Amino acid sequence: xxxxEFGEGAKPFVEAGLLDGAERVFGIHLASNVxxxxxxxxxxxxxxxxxxxxITVTGKPVHVSVPQSGVDALxxxxxxxxxxxxxxxxxxxxxxxxxxxxxxxHAGDAYNIVAGKAVMEGTLRCLDSGVRxxxxxKIREIAEAVGALYGAEVAVEFKxxxxxxxxxxxxxxxxxxxxxxxxxxxxxxxxxxxLGGDNFAEYIQHIPGAYAYVGSRNETVPGTREExxxxxxxxxxxxxxxxxxxxxxxxxxxxxxxxxx
Numbered sequence: 001x002x003x004x005e006f007g008e009g010a011k012p013f014v015e016a017g018l019l020d021g022a023e024r025v026f027g028i029h030l031a032s033n034v035x036x037x038x039x040x041x042x043x044x045x046x047x048x049x050x051x052x053x054x055i056t057v058t059g060k061p062v063h064v065s066v067p068q069s070g071v072d073a074l075x076x077x078x079x080x081x082x083x084x085x086x087x088x089x090x091x092x093x094x095x096x097x098x099x100x101x102x103x104x105x106h107a108g109d110a111y112n113i114v115a116g117k118a119v120m121e122g123t124l125r126c127l128d129s130g131v132r133x134x135x136x137x138k139i140r141e142i143a144e145a146v147g148a149l150y151g152a153e154v155a156v157e158f159k160x161x162x163x164x165x166x167x168x169x170x171x172x173x174x175x176x177x178x179x180x181x182x183x184x185x186x187x188x189x190x191x192x193x194x195l196g197g198d199n200f201a202e203y204i205q206h207i208p209g210a211y212a213y214v215g216s217r218n219e220t221v222p223g224t225r226e227e228x229x230x231x232x233x234x235x236x237x238x239x240x241x242x243x244x245x246x247x248x249x250x251x252x253x254x255x256x257x258x259x260x261x
Contacts, residue, residue: 001200010200025200027212031216034217037215039175039212040189040191047165047195047198047211049132049160051158052159054121055155056119056154056155057119057120057153058152059114059118072115073115077105077120080147081102084100084142097125098135099124099126100122103122128164144156162199163202174250182259191212196228217236218238224236248260
């Protein structure tokens with residue numbers, strides 16, 4: 001997958017015609033929450049859509065002694081941060097996952113000046129494309145409404161990195177069949193949905209496919225228990241053999257050839 005980590009490599013790959021003629025697509029990711037030797041795969045939505053957003057609040061800087069003469073962009077930004085969480089807790093179906101996270105908030109230049117500008121950056125994650133669209137609209141609506149209430153200008157920008165990753169039922173079942181034959185039924189397990197995103201989802205928008213998770217966790221090796229992207233992250237390298245066998249044998253299975261067990 002080209003450019004997976006910054007989420008933009010799959011679209012040009014598809015646009016270049018590199019999926020043309022393919023009947024199905026299959027991918028693998030390692031999983032530190034799955035024991036080495038096991039493979040997790042399920043039909044349906046398994047990874048979230050990922051949207052980046054940036055909200056810029058423009059107010060009016062004045063001395064803190066006369067706040068009524070200014071427009072406090074920092075205060076308004078703080079209100080927007082808290083109000084956006086109301087989308088999750090009060091405006092969304094609790095049975096349909098929605099995550100709104102703000103990871104960056106910059107505002108102000110001096111301790112005694114009302115902040116004239118605030119910029120926040122965050123992410124929206126959903127497991128349903130309809131919920132995703134509604135939530136994008138709500139984020140924009142609430143941010144602009146809070147700004148208007150206090151006299152600020154608010155600009156909301158969105159960038160979609162990847163859609164919901166939804167495994168095709170038939171392809172997922174084929175992968176399970178291969179896993180059972182290679183590793184045994186006890187080592188083929190369901191995949192719990194994750195709010196992490198992966199631009200492999202872009203491929204599945206065009207042809208049927210499935211994404212499986214190969215376990216890399218070994219309880220005797222502390223680093224393999226760390227979350228992905230941790231600076232202490234390690235893998236039990238036995239997982240690479242599992243992944244290679246699964247890739248090769250799924251290719252054989254999909255062409256009607258005998259598996260190399």
